[in-house]
Amino acid sequence: MPGSQTRKAVKVSKVDDSAVAIDALVKRYPGAPANAVDELFLEVRPGEIFGLLGPNGAGKSTTIGILTTRVIPTGGTATVLGVDVVAHPVAARRLLGVVPQVNNLDRSLNAWQNLVFHAAYHGVPRALRKARATELMESFGLTGRGRDSVNTYSGGMAQRLLIARALMHDPRVLFLDEPTTGLDPQARLFVWDRIRELRAAGVTIVLTTHDMDEAADLSDRVGIIDHGKLLALDTVHALTRGLEGKSMLDITIARLPGPAARELPDVLALPDVPALPDLLELPDVPLGLLELPDVLAGVDGVERVERVESAPAVRGGPGGAPPFGPPRPAAAPAGPATGETRFRLYVSRDPAAVLGPVAQLLARRGCPITDVQIGEPSLEDVFIALTGRSLR
Amino acid sequence: MSVSAQAAVRRGVSPLRVVLAILWRDAVVTWRDIISVLAQVVLQPLVMLFIFVGVLGRLAYVDPSYDDVLLPGVVAMSGFVAALQAVALPLMMEFGYTKEIEDRLLAPVPISLVGLEKVLAAALRALFAAAVTLPAGMLIVQDATFRVDGLPLLVLSVLLGGWAAGAIGLIIGTLLPPSKVGIMFALIIAPMLFTGGTQYPWPSLGKLPWFQVLTALNPMTYASEGVRAALEPQVPHIEPWISMVVLTGSCVVLTAIGMVSFRRRSLT
Structure with a gap:
């Protein structure tokens, strides 16, 4: 031996x-x-x-x-x-x-x-x-x-x-x-x-x-x-x-801009949204609900934005919602009734680094943030990404 | 754990000590279930003795001298069956359902030695069964004479017969799945019990040559003949040295097959 x-x-x-x-x-x-x-x-x-x-x-x-x-x-x-x-x-x-x-x-x-x-x-x-x-x-x-x-x-x-x-x-x-x-x-x-x-x-x-x-x-x-x-x-x-583009930022804002503001920012509704530095040079006008996702998607590092009508927050610990699963109904849904709206930003960079520009942008547009949750991908996401979703 | 214990484990332990530890486990388990073990291994031979000698003998259907043939045969059979059952059934269950044997398969010895231990335990169990059956049988046939001169041959016959039976049990227990228990009893154990020279001396089968050949293939025949030669030498029997040589040969061959089979069943 x-x-x-x-x-x-x-x-x-x-x-x-x-x-x-x-x-x-x-x-x-x-x-x-x-x-x-x-x-x-x-x-x-x-x-x-x-x-x-x-x-x-x-x-x-x-x-x-x-x-x-x-x-x-x-x-x-x-x-x-x-x-x-x-x-x-x-x-x-x-x-x-x-x-x-x-x-x-x-x-x-x-x-x-x-x-x-x-x-x-x-x-x-x-x-x-x-x-x-x-x-x-x-x-x-x-x-x-x-x-x-x-x-x-x-x-x-x-x-x-x-x-x-x-x-x-x-x-x-x-x-x-x-x-x-x-x-x-x-x-x-x-x-x-x-x-x-x-x-x-x-x-x-x-x-x-x-x-x-x-x-x-x-x-x-x-x-x-x-x-x-x-x-x-x-x-x-x-x-x-290593799971790039899979981190998430959940942003909840307190109230939406008034209906009067909706017609104003035509420029912001353009499909080709300018990058953040350009945006910051624009006049501080309130944003409409429909335009907001596009604007947020223009922030450097944000890949995709979706409005989460009534989803619970991104998992903060065990027992939370699965970050990549379909949004589940929450006990107290965020939405028009409470005056809150939640957006989920899929980011390719460190979510914390994206948060700054996003917060700045929203503040300038008169949308106070009431809640922020950072969702890192879990091991399960890595596992599914590698081995697929099909049953064995 | 203390350093010395670590050292003791790392240094390695002799295979003999490991096998003895596993043997000790089997002894503890046997002792725990001693009543059911006894019922399993000695009841059937004693009932057979009672019917043939105690009942049929009294009714004059059977010659009174038949107890000289049957008592040694029954002693050999109880040892043989005890050994076979000690291995075959538990192994089928442990491999098939309970997986209990796995802890022993992880002991630091070659895996086939764990199988060999089963055969060793079976041989000892045969000795134990014979030791209980013989005095009980003497009571049933009301024959208190015991040939002390025959003791070494008696012990050797029972041990070798038990060893061969344990090896057969090792082969059966590693080849058959638990669902085939019924088949094992019907097609293997029952025919063996009636072709093993228990109820007749082998040399007297000259009138039935085909059956004589068939019984000569059953290792149990040589155990029966050995015990008969030891206890009742006046009954015709195969020369003891021939019986012992054949038994030893059977033990070697069957044990080798059993150990290979055990290893194959344990490893995938």
Whole structure:
């Protein structure tokens, strides 16, 4: 084994510094029409939380299966902490822990036995496995439930026990396959906290999830794969920033210009709207509702403007409206009844940089801004942009 | 975890220790369900003994000396069936539905050793089943004589028979999906139970050559003959050394096939 590792180190020097390195990995299942994993390249850095995202059937579970030594690849290499998982599966299994997608706890054993036997399979000395099990039962909120059959465990408890079990042999890289699917919000937050603690303790985490908020909140970097290929790999911030023209600025103005003003600014209604500097030289005349979008669209960096009759504000946090979905009815619609009108500006530049000129313009035209919301594209937008909207 | 534990895990652990840990898990699980395990493995042979000797013998349909043939056969059968069932059914369920075995498949040993452990556990379970069946059977046939000289051959026959049965269970359990449990009982286990020399001494089958050939293909026949030679040497039987050689050969071949099959089922 050391020999082959040395040879590998010469060929691909980064392998030894990576927690996980995947090089031109291919997996074709017998009889399948296409490769499940198709020339995949991936690198996970030590100590990071890496989110592996992709639609159903994209090849995530196959990739995790290969890395955890249960799936034999058709081609390419995969290493965990420099250990080739195909050539040296036994050595790799010492280094990694697995939290599977489905509950595969040993139902013939109670919860405590699930933990200590796992440690025994990994050669952890008896006294240590007891101490470790006590410690993990406590940190996963399962103290006092050790003697219970795992059949009596709720989904959330089983998931916590699965994670605790995977940690019994102190793995350096932990693979979590959809760790929070089906969990209630409390359990999800609890699992997130434990995952962050593990990172703080130096454990590298590779997780798959369909929950984009989870991936965005937890992951240091995410990789998006589809059809077995890597489509993007970066920090969430870099990925969303890369989605140009997808940032948004929601502007709400208090009142519309009076009807008398409507006939005045003919020049502003021209299809070929002058750019902002020219506009600023025009007389300060109030704008009409119909003209306003065109004027706003002339601001440098604004790609498109739409009037959002009664849409809620752009998402300010979790639970908000999807920024790119169709406008949903709001409880208190902004509109003529309240004297407010909202415009959504799709901007290709930093929304904050566009806000200044827009505010200036509106102030000069006598339209006081009552609310401003900046909408950055979410990871979900990146995901949809890369993998499309079609169902799998 | 403390540094020493980390070191212990990283340094690697001998495959034997891992296999023993998994074996210990099976022992704990068996002990937990001891009543149902006993019911599964010794009830059927004892009922057979009771009907043939206790009932048909009393009614004079069966010769009184038949218990010398049947008791050893039933002891061998209980061991064989116990071993087969210890592996085949749980494996079908664990691979097909519960996925419970996955944690053991991630243990730091070659995966085929996890399959080998199943066969080892099966052989021990055969010994246990035979150890319960023999005294109970002696009570049923009311024969308190036990040939101590035959003990080594008895243990060896039961162990090797159990090993072969465990290997067959490994093959069945890794090849058949859980939906085929019925087929397994009807087409594999039931015919094996009646072609395994339990109810007749093999040499006496000379009058039925085709059946003699058929039974010679069942490894259980050699376990029955071995136990019979150990307990009731006056009954005609295959030379013990031949039985043991054939059994050992069967164990080697079946175990090799089973381990390959187990590995293929575990990996995709």
